[in-house]
Amino acid sequence: MTHYLDHDSPDLSPWIRRGDTVLWGQANAEPLPLTRALMAQRERIGRFRVLLGIASSDSCRVEHTDYVDFVSYGGSGANRKLTDAGVLDVLPCHYSQLPALIREGSLKVDVLLLQVAGPDEAGRYSLSLAHEYLLAALDSARVVIAEVNRQAPWAYGEQSLTLERFDAVLLSDRPVLEQLRTTPSATEQRIGQNIAEFIEDGATLQMGIGTIPEAVLGCLTGHRDLGVHSGSIGDGVARLMASGVITNARKTIDSGKTVAGVLIGSAALHSFVHRNPNVLMRSTDYVHHPDVLASIDRLVAINSAIEVDLTGQVNAEVANGSYLGAVGGAGDFLRGAARSRGGVPVIALPSTSKGRSRIVERLSGPVSTPRCDIGLVVTEFGIADLRGLSLRQRTKRMLDIAHPDFRAELAPVANV
Structure with missing residues (x-):
């Protein structure tokens, strides 16, 4: 049964345990209401680990390391502040290796947070802005929590999801994160x-x-x-x-x-x-x-x-x-x-x-x-x-x- 989270104050503590590793879609695919709630509730949850991709928001900050360990395959985007402070652990691997590491448990993901679009007329939810290694995490995570954002683009992909695939859902209607174009020199x-x-x-x-x-x-x-x-x-x-x-x-x-x-x-x-x-x-x-x-x-x-x-x-x-x-x-x-x-x-x-x-x-x-x-x-x-x-x-x-x-x-x- 899928549970609906309160939009204004989503409580993630029943779903995330001390010692868990949490992963979410990178860059614009970040489910912002969920990641911000996670950081706000870190003390209640207890120490856990976050596996970061490229970060486009300030959801993860240096002061959050009082209860959160950050690891990423790279230091770009907003991760720069974490690397400069010496609090980001780096995973040096080829990008192609990430799905296998997740599925095999070498890079164990316990909780997956998604931003999705939908449902369409057939009840299908789109993974919207990112597929990449999220599919491997979908196969192996203990808990999957989705932000269903009315403003997220419905993109065609190799896999779409039904409501039953989510353990919990947060309904939102917010602008998606974006990277504005910079003029080349x-x-x-x-x-x-x-x-x-x-x-x-x-x-x-x-x-x-x-x-x-x-x-x-x-x-x-x-x-x-x-x-x-x-x-x-x-x-x-x-x-x-x-x-x-x-x-x-x-x-x-x-x-x-x-x-x-x-x-x-x-x-x-x-x-x-x-x-x-x-x-x-x-x-x-x-x-x-x-x-x-x-x-x-x-x-x-x-x-x-x-x-x-x-x-x-x-x-x-x-x-x-x-x-x-x-x-x-x-x-x-x-x-x-x-x-x-x-x-x-x-x-x-x-x-x-x-x-x-x-x-x-x-x-x-x-x-x-x-x-x-x-x-x-x-x-x-x-x-x-x-x-x-x-x-x-x-x-x-x-x-x-x-x-x-x-x-x-x-x-x-x-x-x-």
Whole structure:
């Protein structure tokens, strides 16, 4: 039997126990009334653990660590404050590994909090803004509590739910969290243009999160019949779908469908996806599966980095000693693009940050993606295609795309 929670003061203590691990949808998919109630009731519940994805709200704050342990696969978004305070424990794993870790119990999830849309005329509730690893948690969590938000977009996905699937429900009618579009800088625009030049009509795109992917999309208005198969999508994808640039017509699988695991964008994206059968939400098991990615012809995987060394090793996690990024899905997609017929694995980044070169002799953080998985590295100064090159050849190519102010410093290391 499904219980209905009081909207104004939902009591979660009957459902959540001391020692539990709680998970919810990341970014805009966060069920805000539930997460805020959880933090407010933490003392009553007793110490528990929260498994965070990308955080878009301030629901989880440093002062909450008096009763809450926070762990996440990355330090982006609002997680930054937790990492800066040293209270976020980091789970270093490939994104594709998360569902198996949850199902097998290595990453045990006791309570799952969801934001859903619905029901539709058939009584089906949509997982709305996120599928990804939530499906694995649905299979294994002891308790599932859903916020049914009247303003959440009803998105098509590989799984819909009925009311009986929820142990408790909170009815709400609130604006969904959103990420407003940021205008790419001139440097990011040049990077976008460099990448757009080698994207063919009919290619399928995967894009990481941030302004560089949006800059790339902004440079593709003259392309035709592009496809999308990506862990996340934002406003740029919606705009190119609406204008007819992204049709998914030439995809070798999921023809006609933009496939994504999570929606991270503004209200315009949410409105576009609502009841749109051309957007299909899928689980991480599918979106990041190596065989699925290999079966997509001309897959162009575009991911960012904090720094890249002269041989192509990538640090996407730590900057200046602070954990800002994640291992994430970059490695999954880069390997998938390398296996794809006509695919291109891409790492894109500005050549400098705060007066320091991001093309470096030696990484200042961990190796998030090994050099054997790197194809193209792109900065505003050009493209270094490292495929098939020896270490000495790689260092020369990487020097060419470094900022001119740092080339003399890097040249002796590159043996040129």
